Amino acid sequence: MKSPLLMLPGAVPAEGADEGVAAHYGDLFREQRALADGTGFVDLSHRGVVTVTGEDRLAWLHLLLTQHVSELPAGRATEALILSANGHIEHALYLVDDGETVWAHVEPGTQEALIAYLESMKFFYQVEVTDRTADIAVVHLPAGSIAEVPQGVVVRETPYGRDLFLPRAELEAYAEQAGPPAGILAYEALRVEQHRPRLGFETDHRTIPHELGWIGSAVHLQKGCYRGQETVARVQNLGKPPRRLVFLHLDGSEVHLPVAGTEVRLADDGPDGRKIGFITTSVRHHELGPVALALVKRNVAVDARLVAGDTAAAQEVVVEP
Numbered sequence: 001m002k003s004p005l006l007m008l009p010g011a012v013p014a015e016g017a018d019e020g021v022a023a024h025y026g027d028l029f030r031e032q033r034a035l036a037d038g039t040g041f042v043d044l045s046h047r048g049v050v051t052v053t054g055e056d057r058l059a060w061l062h063l064l065l066t067q068h069v070s071e072l073p074a075g076r077a078t079e080a081l082i083l084s085a086n087g088h089i090e091h092a093l094y095l096v097d098d099g100e101t102v103w104a105h106v107e108p109g110t111q112e113a114l115i116a117y118l119e120s121m122k123f124f125y126q127v128e129v130t131d132r133t134a135d136i137a138v139v140h141l142p143a144g145s146i147a148e149v150p151q152g153v154v155v156r157e158t159p160y161g162r163d164l165f166l167p168r169a170e171l172e173a174y175a176e177q178a179g180p181p182a183g184i185l186a187y188e189a190l191r192v193e194q195h196r197p198r199l200g201f202e203t204d205h206r207t208i209p210h211e212l213g214w215i216g217s218a219v220h221l222q223k224g225c226y227r228g229q230e231t232v233a234r235v236q237n238l239g240k241p242p243r244r245l246v247f248l249h250l251d252g253s254e255v256h257l258p259v260a261g262t263e264v265r266l267a268d269d270g271p272d273g274r275k276i277g278f279i280t281t282s283v284r285h286h287e288l289g290p291v292a293l294a295l296v297k298r299n300v301a302v303d304a305r306l307v308a309g310d311t312a313a314a315q316e317v318v319v320e321p
Contacts, residue, residue: 001046003020003171004171004172005021005022005043006021008022009026010026010027011025011181011183014183018046018108018184020108021044021046022043022184023183023184023185024182024186025181025182028185028284028286031180031181031182032285034180035187036142036190037144038144038146039142040179040181040182041141042139042142042184043171044137044138044184045137045168047105047108048105048106048107048109048110048112048114049138050093050103050105050106050115050130050133051101051130052101052104052118052130054126054127055126056125056126056127057097057101057102058072058102060122060127061080063121063224064082064121064226064227065080065082065093066083067080067219067220067223068220068222069097072097073097074097074098074099077156077157078096079092079093079217080092080095081209081219082117083208083227083228083229083231085227086228086231087228087229087231088205089199089207090117091106091114091199092198093106093114094106103132105163107198110200115129135169136165136166136168137165137167137171138165138166139163140164140187141162141163141164141178142161142190143160143161145161147178147179148177149162149164160190188283189283189284191281192281192283192293195213195247195318197280202293207243207295208231208232210240210241211244213245213318215236240298244297244300244318245293245294245318245319246295246315246317247293247315248313248314249290249315249316250282250290250292250308250312250313251313252289252290254290257283258279258308258309259279259282260280260282261278262309263275263308264276264278264279264307265306266300266304266306267305267307267312268305276296277295277296278294278295279293279308280292280295281293292308294313300321
């Protein structure tokens with residue numbers, strides 16, 4: 001959905017998965033610094049919004065999600081995954097229960113497939129699943145923000161900030177009083193700095209939760225059965241994931257960032273060395289310079305010098321080998 005905030009001064013539309021909101025409003029680093037300082041807001045109104053109502057909502061979702069939600073207190077934010085039968089990540093949900101309704105925001109364009117799956121699993125449970133994307137917009141306030149939240153708006157509060165489920169009709173009016181807007185590129189830069197994976201960016205068709213550090217934050221290891229649990233338990237108890245997420249400091253002298261999908265190789269193997277991973281997200285950070293997240297083979301030494309395309313890269317461990 002195309003955001004009305006694209007009409008704000010300086011707004012430059014985002015492309016790709018984040019099409020529909022602003023990439024930036026004219027000053028990427030200023031916008032990053034504002035978010036890091038706890039001011040401003042980010043328009044995430046392109047994200048899908050799904051609600052689940054009914055007296056069985058938490059017990060039912062508990063059977064489907066990787067997270068323990070059967071006794072989720074009202075107002076407590078959490079995140080969860082839906083896995084395939086083989087344990088591969090299919091959906092990521094960022095949710096909160098307000099005491100009557102579970103609210104979740106998901107990656108743009110994924111809500112229809114998510115709802116189709118949830119509808120197929122309703123059986124005799126008293127639940128109602130609704131696509132609220134058309135009338136609810138997600139707005140992000142950074143950690144430390146003192147911006148007011150309109151009365152009655154559901155809030156998902158995390159260590160990284162607050163996600164507001166705002167009536168879409170109120171988006172423009174809220175933007176006028178919420179402080180300076182920051183584009184999705186500023187939001188993404190801080191996400192990469194915080195080593196937080198994103199569905200469709202750090203994942204591909206065979207990604208399992210262990211590879212991205214989603215165990216704990218999105219996957220609860222002491223809960224009942226759910227689809228894909230066998231893979232989660234087997235890797236947790238008997239083995240290691242085939243890949244691991246790393247944070248890369250990129251050579252700042254390069255003009256261009258290596259884009260998502262750029263091959264990562266061992267620097268010592270030279271330009272014809274074998275591929276040992278790939279870039280998932282690359283950004284320019286206001287303090288760290290050019291940085292990226294990448295997936296590499298688990299057995300790559302943590303002190304190995306890497307090259308992303310033609311760009312030298314030094315790695316920081318996110319997921320232990």
